[in-house]
Amino acid sequence: MDIAAEKARLKEEIDKVTDPTVLLQIRELLEHTEDTLLTPEQIKMVEERRAEYLTNPESGIDSEDLDEEIRKRYGF
Structure with a gap:
């Protein structure tokens, strides 16, 4: 990317934007680029799961199996 x-x-x-709500959303995005929606505990969980995957990539399931499990478990 250039x-x-x-x-x-x-x-x-941005110069073309006339809706103040859009400008506020852009400002919020720029002011909080380091923020995340994840809690520190969730970040730690993601890091642990990533490390586990990197250690043993075969331990996970593919996306099709995950979709099927979600459908079975939650009816989506």
């Missing part, structure tokens, strides 16, 4: 070109494109698009 960062400079993407910044220029985004600046042009």
Whole structure:
């Protein structure tokens, strides 16, 4: 990705925005780029599961099996 070109494109698009709500959303996004929706405990869990996967990639299930398990368990 050409960062400079993407910044220029985004600046042009932002200049066209007339809805204050959109501008507020953009500002919120830019002010909280380091924030996450995950709690520290959830981040730790993700890190642990990733480490487990990297150690033993065959221990996981593929997405089709996961979808089927979710359908069986929750009816989605």
